[in-house]
Amino acid sequence: MKQMPVIELSGTSYDIGYQHGTILKNQIHDFYNTIFELHMRNITAATDKNTLLDYTGKNIGFLKNYSVELYEELQGIADGSGLAFEEIVFLNSFLELEDIRPPELGGKLLSKRLWGCTSFNILPQASKDNKPYVGQTFDMEQYYSKYNIVLKIHPKQGPDQLVYSMAGILGLNGMNSNGIALSINKIVANDARFGVLYPLIIRKALAQVRVGDAFGAIVFTERAAGINYQLSCKDGVAWCIEASATDYDLIPIQGAIAHTNHYLSARMRKFETANWLSHGGSYVRHQVSSNILAEHLGKIDIELIKTVTRDHTNYPRCICAHGFEEENEMDAFATVAAVIYDTAEGIMYVCHENPCTNEYVQIKL
Numbered sequence: 001m002k003q004m005p006v007i008e009l010s011g012t013s014y015d016i017g018y019q020h021g022t023i024l025k026n027q028i029h030d031f032y033n034t035i036f037e038l039h040m041r042n043i044t045a046a047t048d049k050n051t052l053l054d055y056t057g058k059n060i061g062f063l064k065n066y067s068v069e070l071y072e073e074l075q076g077i078a079d080g081s082g083l084a085f086e087e088i089v090f091l092n093s094f095l096e097l098e099d100i101r102p103p104e105l106g107g108k109l110l111s112k113r114l115w116g117c118t119s120f121n122i123l124p125q126a127s128k129d130n131k132p133y134v135g136q137t138f139d140m141e142q143y144y145s146k147y148n149i150v151l152k153i154h155p156k157q158g159p160d161q162l163v164y165s166m167a168g169i170l171g172l173n174g175m176n177s178n179g180i181a182l183s184i185n186k187i188v189a190n191d192a193r194f195g196v197l198y199p200l201i202i203r204k205a206l207a208q209v210r211v212g213d214a215f216g217a218i219v220f221t222e223r224a225a226g227i228n229y230q231l232s233c234k235d236g237v238a239w240c241i242e243a244s245a246t247d248y249d250l251i252p253i254q255g256a257i258a259h260t261n262h263y264l265s266a267r268m269r270k271f272e273t274a275n276w277l278s279h280g281g282s283y284v285r286h287q288v289s290s291n292i293l294a295e296h297l298g299k300i301d302i303e304l305i306k307t308v309t310r311d312h313t314n315y316p317r318c319i320c321a322h323g324f325e326e327e328n329e330m331d332a333f334a335t336v337a338a339v340i341y342d343t344a345e346g347i348m349y350v351c352h353e354n355p356c357t358n359e360y361v362q363i364k365l
């Protein structure tokens with residue numbers, strides 16, 4: 001059974017980044033080169049390396065303003081890995097690059113082969129053991145799974161964090177020792193702009209002691225792009241936050257909610273990028289996951305959530321996503337990881353690649 005490496009990081013923000021960069025140096029370089037190649041293919045007018053680096057570099061001013069600590073951690077990753085700061089920022093922009101299609105770069109990302117993550121947020125009253133759960137499948141081009149990691153972060157100040165991430169990236173979802181957890185799914189919003197990158201939003205939210213401050217770190221921020229945030233805490237407070245770059249709406253959670261890659265809020269639909277994911281897979285995944293959760297309200301447990309993540313309705317554009325047979329790892333869109341957080345017990349259930357073929361392992365905060 002394939003498992004993700006678990007890496008312990010501690011100290012100041014710079015120390016944490018430096019350790020990350022040093023330990024994962026080879027993977028970071030490999031990831032950087034691979035992702036660069038992919039984006040060069042996706043963005044026609046990006047003829048050389050500097051076009052893309054200059055583009056993602058325009059986010060840098062927003063990052064320090066948002067969090068000095070995370071800015072220093074990025075610097076630590078750069079120094080530890082031997083890549084330039086701008087190159088680490090580029091790596092941390094991978095999701096924004098998927099949907100900020102800069103006209104001046106001639107983006108061509110409205111691809112029929114792309115689909116996306118499925119996330120869920122379950123309130124205590126909807127679960128069998130009266131505990132909240134939050135999590136997601138993480139779906140990208142298959143090659144991303146090579147860089148999967150779990151980070152156990154012990155900062156000098158603030159709560160400990162257990163984070164799912166990829167080599168060189170601050171974090172993709174996670175949980176902290178104050179019982180706050182956060183997962184996401186991408187929504188391609190048409191108001192994308194230069195701003196705060198999503199991995200920083202994840203980590204700033206997880207650096208908070210109070211769930212209200214985590215909410216603030218997500219919502220009251222100059223976000224670069226649209227993303228749906230599933231925020232939860234062990235006290236049972238939870239939100240499904242449909243965010244675009246400039247606006248947001250809160251989707252009511254009736255016991256449990258699932259979310260995919262389109263806006264549910266009528267008010268937010270104006271931010272939907274026209275014809276994005278026009279194959280309808282997002283709508284199928286939303287209906288399938290919502291139905292399973294609704295049928296089991298009051299009886300949802302970890303095994304049922306795992307079952308949701310293994311669903312193959314509308315294969316291969318399904319919750320447990322697989323590429324088409326003829327595609328290679330650079331093209332095939334697939335589930336690269338699945339993660340479920342039990343904040344009451346401080347346990348992460350994490351599966352490397354597809355949950356239909358691989359097992360979940362438990363990691364304690």
Ligand SMILES: [Zn+2]
Pocket residue numbers: 310312320321322354355356357
């Ligand atoms: Zn599968």
